[in-house]
Amino acid sequence: MDFNLPEDLREVQGTVRAFMLDVVEPRAHEIEATNSVPPELLRGAADLGLFGLSIPEEYGGVGLSALGRCAAYEALGQGHMGFGGVISAHASIGTSGLVRLGTEEQKRRFLPRMATGECVAGFAITEPSSGSDAANIRTRAEKRGDVYVLNGTKHYISNAPIAGLLTVIAVTDPAQGTRGMSAFLVEPQRTPGVSIGKIDEKMGQKGALSAEVIFQDAEIPAANLLGPEHLGYREALGILTNGRVGIAARSTGAMQRLLDLSVAHAQTREQFGQPIGEFQAVQFMLAEMEIAIQTSRLLWQKVAWMVDQGQDVRRMASVAKYHATEMLSQVADRAVQVAGGMGYMKDSPVERYYRDQRLLRIYEGTSEIQKLIIARSLLA
Ligand SMILES: Cc1cc2nc3c(=O)[nH]c(=O)nc-3n(C[C@H](O)[C@H](O)[C@H](O)COP(=O)(O)OP(=O)(O)OC[C@H]3O[C@@H](n4cnc5c(N)ncnc54)[C@H](O)[C@@H]3O)c2cc1C
Structure with a gap:
């Protein structure tokens, strides 16, 4: 078993992460204040191929495997979650039904414009x-x-x-x-x-x-x-199942960003004459975050791999989504704690993540519904 992402997918991740941190993140205050994404950021995302992540190359997309898409989603999670939400609703649940079930005529009619972001x-x-x-x-x-x-x-x-x-x-x-x-x-x-x-x-x-x-x-x-x-209900469940793997990956990226911010803060913020990272109580919070990230990453990678192998992922997609989104809530809470009062302030990305992440335990099936799916599949 090789747990390393292939080189080309690591490159994809690096490019998306750099875009999120260097291009989108500096505009986060603007997005928050206006509740809208500046059009040039959407164009930047389109230039990178983010709107065409799940669209085959023959229709103008990037045509990534499930592993590749989720690698990109993890990187997407490391920046503004509202911006990531626009892209993932489009590239995941918005597109996957048409790619999987569409007739040739339907695909030719819509997918090329969806790949460029012209049609969200x-x-x-x-x-x-x-x-x-x-x-x-x-x-x-x-x-x-x-x-x-x-x-x-x-x-x-x-x-x-x-x-x-x-x-x-x-x-x-x-x-x-x-x-x-x-x-x-x-x-x-x-x-x-x-x-x-x-x-x-x-x-x-x-x-x-x-x-x-x-x-x-x-x-x-x-x-x-x-x-x-x-047969639309069955197909809808298929669309949502695929979406859940992506949410697990996005959650992992968000946790990674929160940990990075927390480690940097723990190294630089001093109290009682020493960096707060010297205190075991703070160290344990960082350790718990790392455990959450590692387990969530293994899960999305495994489920994405299963998708690419053509395996039935209904149970495992729910396992991955439940685990990663529940862990993300805990990690966001710890990150606020490590940041102290600063983590409660509007100009802190930690405060934003604390609000933004909450949605992931609700949409594309609540945590309770994920547990129902898992339990029913065990008992079937
Ligand atoms: C910002 C946002 C964006 C969204 N985007 C989309 C979208 O693009 N497309 C779309 O179709 N939907 C979308 N949704 C809807 C989302 O998927 C639903 O909100 C979600 O499935 C929960 O449904 P509900 O809000 O009606 O809550 P309810 O179903 O009323 O649930 C309320 C509570 O009861 C619990 N509950 C319900 N039934 C059971 C049960 N059988 N056993 C145990 N507990 C149960 C739930 O887990 C939850 O805790 C979005 C929602 C939000 C908030």
Whole structure:
């Protein structure tokens, strides 16, 4: 077994990390103050190929393996988490369904523009009355001739306010439960009857905008059905499973940044005539952070490798997501503690991470849902 990432993937990581730390991070205050990502940062991300991480080269993307994508996500996690959220919602859950299930015509129509960031993508399953209970969504897609007519409301949809394309899950046969749902490619900016509601005011991850998406007799061409009719729920679970590995990797990157900041602070901040890193209480917090990082990294690497081997990762993706996101919350808390009062101040990246990371235990399946998936798979 070789636990080293291949040289080319380490290079990818180095490039993304440098972009996040040297280009995005200096603009973090601006993103926080305006709740928007400066367009030139998005263009910079596009130039690096971040919008095309999961898009095959033949459609203009970088076409990385799961291991490669997750290596990039770990580096993405080391910078502003709102910025990382925009990219990952696009490159992960926004794109993976189309890459996996799309017809040649659908891929040619959308993927090249998605790879350049011209068309930002998102994924919509959650509704006001069904979050964890995604099997009970109500958005209805009724077939009428060569269109499906969509009615219903999705909420908390990442990237919705800027999205050129959304993968939307809707009910096509109410009598069949989860076997009566389908996935659709919806262009919200171009489709009459689709509107974006008020932008959510969130605790953190500023710049990563989410909102309601409302469908009122919205006619979606039948050619935009993604994958087989009525099998959309199964496909949605597949999209979310893949996304979870990426979240584990992003969490690992965020923990690494928090540890780096904490070590630097422990070496330079003096109290009682010595660096606080000399105190065992502080050393133990640093050690706990390192343990969290090492275990989380091994998990995402293993699951990404399993994806590349074509293995079923449903259980392990949940193991990796649960572990890394729960660990990240602990690490963020420790990082505030090591920083002391400074860690509670708005101009400290530690304070920002403390807020931003909280979302990762909630979206793409809460921690409780990850444990349900793991337990059900053990008992099956
Ligand atoms: C900022 C943000 C961005 C998001 N982006 C997207 C997106 O792009 N696309 C999208 O489709 N969705 C998105 N979501 C939605 C997200 O996936 C849901 O919020 C999440 O799945 C939880 O659903 P809920 O909020 O309805 O909480 P609920 O399902 O109401 O859960 C509330 C609590 O009850 C617990 N719970 C629920 N059921 C069970 C059970 N069976 N056993 C034990 N505990 C249970 C949960 O774990 C949680 O602690 C986003 C959410 C946020 C906040």
